[in-house]
Amino acid sequence: MSEYSPGPASWRNVYGHLRQALRRRPARRPGWAVGVPVIALAAGLLFTTSATSASDVPLREDRQLQLADLIEERANRVAAAEAEVAPLEAEVAALTEALAGADAPVLAEQDRAAEHREAAGFSALRGPGLTVHLDDALRPDGVRPPGAEPDDLLVHQEDVQAVVNALWAGGAEAMTIMGERVIATSAVLCVGPVLLLHGRPYSPPxxxxxxxxxxxxxxxLAGSSGVQVFWEAADAYGLGYRESVEEDVSVPAYEGTSTLRSGQVPR
Structure with a gap:
């Protein structure tokens, strides 16, 4: 470190350093002066384009259309897969039956499996029962009740699941949704305004x-908190709920796959 000494020479040095610094600073400014307006202009164009697109194209409706197309495409794939699997399942059943006639262990396993087919849902059943009808709030005038949002007027996945769980809790021996047999591994899913069950879409009611x-x-059903919530919404917004006693009703056997990847014993 050099020692500072006052005098004309030192002031000349300070002045020289300042002059050099002032010369160097303008050399950097033109880049920023040009770059910042260009970036701001580009951002403005992007915002304007986005706003124009949003005003010209109903993005929500576009997503709904894409979702409807996807559901239809998946439903067609499921139908095609079922058509391909059905003859293979029949062939496997015929070969198993033929083998069972000559193989005692296979026959014993078939008999053991047959004892659980009804409880698992693989046998058709018939008897007295109950049907629950759920429907969206349909208003011909298209006017929503005061304070209601669009979702308040629709039957949702949790509404269907609440009814299903309450029926099982009430001692249901077998169940169908929209005529489709449901078992322990069946999942009820709502995608947009439709219900998906076993890969097939269903619309209300x-x-x-x-x-x-x-x-x-x-x-x-009356003791279920989830069903009670739906009743309250039905009273407030006009959703449909109705119970019908069935003296004699038939439910078909489940025809899908029984593969179970994971399970947990309830506690």
């Missing part, structure tokens, strides 16, 4: 039918 004691199942 939804019908859930269960075989069992109608009175016990009706009591279970």
């Amino acid at each position: 939804y019908e859930i039918t269960a075989i069992g004691d109608p009175a016990a199942m009706s009591d279970a």
Whole structure:
């Protein structure tokens, strides 16, 4: 470090350093002066283009159209897969039956599996039961009730699931949704305004039918907090809810796959 000494020479040095610094600073400014306006202009063009696109194209409707196309495409794929699998399943069943006639262990396993087919949902059942009807709030004038949002007027996945769980809790022996047999591994999913079950889309009104004691199942529905929430929404917004006692109803056997990847014993 050099020692500072006052005098004309030192002031000349300070002045020289300042002059050099002032010369160097303008050399950097033109880049920023040009770059910042260009970036601001580009950002403005992007915002303007986005706003124009949003005003010209109904983005929400566009997504709904894409979702409807996707659901239809998946439903067609499921139907094609089922058409391909059905003859293969029949062939496997025929070969298994033929082998069982000559193989005692295979026959024993078939008999053991047959004992659980009804409980698992792979056998058709018939008897008294209860049907629950759920429907969206349909208003011909298209005017929503005061304070209602569009979602308040629709039947949702949790509404269907609440009814299904209450019917099982009420002692249901077998159940269908929209005529489709449901078992322990069946999943009820809502995608947009439709219900997906086993890969097939269904639209409201939804019908859930269960075989069992109608009175016990009706009591279970009344005691379900999820069903009570739907009743409140039905009173407020006009959603549809109705129970029908069935003296004699049939439910088909489940025809899908029984593959279970994971499970947990309830506690």
